[in-house]
Amino acid sequence: MTHPSTTSFTLPLASFDHQPRTRLVFGVNSVERVGELARGVGAKNVLLVTDPGLVAVGHAGRVHRILESANLRVTIFDKVRENPTTRCVDECVTLAKASGIDTIVGLGGGSSMDTGKGCNFILTNGGRMQDYWGVGKAAKPMLPMIAIPTTAGTGSECQSSALIADETTHQKMACLDPKAAACIAVLDPILTVSQPQAVTAHTGIDAIAHAVETAVTKKRNPLSLMYSHEAFKLLVTSFPKVMSQPGDIEARGRMLLGASLAGLAIENSMLGAAHSAANPLTAHFDVVHGEAVGILLPHVVRFNGQDPAACQAYAELASAPEIACVSDGVNAALEALIARLDSLLNLGKIARSLADCRVERSTISTLAEEAAKQWTANFNPRPITARDFAALYEAAFESRGDRDGLKGEG
Ligand SMILES: [Zn+2]
Numbered sequence: 001m002t003h004p005s006t007t008s009f010t011l012p013l014a015s016f017d018h019q020p021r022t023r024l025v026f027g028v029n030s031v032e033r034v035g036e037l038a039r040g041v042g043a044k045n046v047l048l049v050t051d052p053g054l055v056a057v058g059h060a061g062r063v064h065r066i067l068e069s070a071n072l073r074v075t076i077f078d079k080v081r082e083n084p085t086t087r088c089v090d091e092c093v094t095l096a097k098a099s100g101i102d103t104i105v106g107l108g109g110g111s112s113m114d115t116g117k118g119c120n121f122i123l124t125n126g127g128r129m130q131d132y133w134g135v136g137k138a139a140k141p142m143l144p145m146i147a148i149p150t151t152a153g154t155g156s157e158c159q160s161s162a163l164i165a166d167e168t169t170h171q172k173m174a175c176l177d178p179k180a181a182a183c184i185a186v187l188d189p190i191l192t193v194s195q196p197q198a199v200t201a202h203t204g205i206d207a208i209a210h211a212v213e214t215a216v217t218k219k220r221n222p223l224s225l226m227y228s229h230e231a232f233k234l235l236v237t238s239f240p241k242v243m244s245q246p247g248d249i250e251a252r253g254r255m256l257l258g259a260s261l262a263g264l265a266i267e268n269s270m271l272g273a274a275h276s277a278a279n280p281l282t283a284h285f286d287v288v289h290g291e292a293v294g295i296l297l298p299h300v301v302r303f304n305g306q307d308p309a310a311c312q313a314y315a316e317l318a319s320a321p322e323i324a325c326v327s328d329g330v331n332a333a334l335e336a337l338i339a340r341l342d343s344l345l346n347l348g349k350i351a352r353s354l355a356d357c358r359v360e361r362s363t364i365s366t367l368a369e370e371a372a373k374q375w376t377a378n379f380n381p382r383p384i385t386a387r388d389f390a391a392l393y394e395a396a397f398e399s400r401g402d403r404d405g406l407k408g409e410g
Pocket of ligand 1: 206207209210293
């Protein structure tokens with residue numbers, strides 16, 4: 001990189017239109033308030049949307065009891081699957097219609113939130129999920145939804161989009177509408193302790209990637225940067241703690257808050273090329289989202305860092321948790337940021353090469369074509385073509401870091 005380093009603080013004064021839609025209720029045991037909160041939005045008859053794992057660990061039963069003790073009728077849909085499809089949403093809608101519900105409570109990771117939101121679209125506006133692919137396609141008001149995340153990752157509890165895959169084509173459809181956003185998100189760190197350590201790693205790295213990508217997108221603005229930088233500060237300092245001490249509630253709380261703030265950053269500035277490149281890997285080779293994003297992220301940062309304005313934005317991000325100082329030069333800060341990301345990925349035991357994820361090298365051109373067509377690619381700070389994506393995938397086949405060494409210790 002040849003561009004000169006600069007010490008001036010650049011805040012792009014890009015326009016934005018921000019309406020806080022989701023009330024955030026944060027705190028240890030805040031889940032105890034969900035009955036009172038549901039009554040506050042007028043609930044009488046609630047649909048609890050969750051997955052079988054959360055039934056097994058008792059979280060679904062606990063929320064069920066809290067809602068019933070507030071004199072609410074509760075119907076439970078506990079068949080949420082990872083990367084939910086239109087069929088999963090249709091099953092949920094059938095149950096919701098039969099029960100005459102007036103409020104939705106989504107309990108779980110991004111998949112529970114997405115299924116709950118997807119159900120809300122069809123229940124209130126009719127038709128099928130494909131009708132809402134895009135932005136603002138729902139004409140009628142939707143039911144109030146309360147989101148209770150049990151992972152610190154997607155930040156879906158703070159977003160107005162539902163990500164639903166077409167059952168037959170496997171195409172992931174992003175259905176965005178302000179009306180689909182949860183009216184309340186209950187952020188209780190206690191609920192995130194029960195997740196397996198690999199889930200903590202994958203979702204935590206995803207949240208970190210959200211903070212990094214939102215901090216440099218074309219749509220970044222003073223408000224989104226506030227969320228990106230604060231999220232990054234909370235996440236990078238707490239991730240090592242939740243990996244070494246999974247029961248540390250304080251660190252779990254910081255991760256949960258960081259993931260939600262990163263979700264708010266996405267809502268206000270979208271995502272970039274690491275997410276564009278990750279989706280085809282999940283679609284073709286079932287690579288877990290957080291792992292796919294994690295493998296690509298350092299390569300994308302290096303690619304984008306060749307753009308002076310993006311390099312400056314990365315340097316400012318790295319300065320938020322004092323990984324680097326902008327005044328020492330933006331190039332040095334960029335390298336420090338990449339080194340920290342590498343070390344966090346190793347700590348999370350994330351695969352460091354696509355070869356470790358059984359991705360076939362011969363598919364690179366197909367993957368690259370698909371990545372270039374992803375919606376998120378439009379918001380990447382540097383224009384990015386299928387050829388650029390192919391080069392990123394090639395680079396991601398080279399092993400990085402000392403994951404094998406860490407495996408031996410773990
Ligand atoms: Zn993500």
